[in-house]
Amino acid sequence: MIASDLDGTIIGRDGKISDRTVRAFKDAASAGVEIVFVTGRPPRWLDPLRSRLGHEGKVICSNGAVIYDLATSEVLTARALPHRNIFAAREAILHLHPTTTFAAETTTGFLLEPGFVDSGSVELLDGITPRPLAESLTEADAVVKFLARGKDQDPDAFLADVQPAVNQLVSVTRSSPTVALLEMAQPGINKAVTLAEYAQSLRIDPQDVVAFGDMPNDIEMLEWAGHGYAMGSGHPEAIGAARYRAPDFADDGVAQVIEARLAELDGL
Incomplete structure (x- = not known):
């Protein structure tokens, strides 16, 4: 294989x-x-x-x-993340970095908060309206990836800083080489x-x-x-x-x- x-x-x-x-x-x-x-x-x-x-x-x-x-x-x-874990992780990250913005990948679409992407990005062109997750996320939404974007953060330092604060709630990693973008999933996944x-x-x-x-x-x-x-x-x-x-x-x-x-x- x-x-x-x-x-x-x-x-x-x-x-x-x-x-x-x-x-x-x-x-x-x-x-x-x-x-x-x-x-x-x-x-x-x-x-x-x-x-x-x-x-x-x-x-x-x-x-x-x-x-x-x-x-x-x-x-x-x-494998979806419990919503309670999402909001608890969000609060923990905001406590460390108050300017962080968030988004959620679901099995049916993409939800993003204001400021997560720059104006004119592909997400906005696809007709997605930024709204706080507390308003846009419904019980029916199966979130498979929760994202946190740091502002003016070193990507590796952002991960190292946040991971200990959320590792009981989510598994957290990163894949962008230049953007401070954390990718979170169900614990253990x-x-x-x-x-x-x-x-x-x-x-x-x-x-x-x-x-x-x-x-x-x-x-x-x-x-x-x-x-x-x-x-x-x-x-x-x-x-x-x-x-x-x-x-x-x-x-x-x-x-x-x-x-x-x-x-x-x-x-x-």
């Missing part, structure tokens, strides 16, 4: 996947390798997988909180937990999993997989956690590793 993160791993800031990477994944699939993508993205941001890779399989989304079927456009499983369950359902051993990632939200996955590759261009903590290092994203690092491993299989 190949389990790959998306942004910073195979998708660039321009939203594109290179031709070489597309070929590598298609060659792996043709060789009978199970492919699963494991991302912090919500289901509504998976178009590159369809348009460039033609992928129609399962995708582990929202840092492990959701399993989504691209073939049927259906949420198969969702991360990419590795859901990937392990998915692999077990297919009777695939961790030792037979090659995983790729580049940011702190990939650390548990890279540690769990028998062959966890951090991107050479990735976050130092991800590089430190992984057993192996792939070349930089700009050098099609994932494609290079896949090509080399497929060549080894051909030589057996």
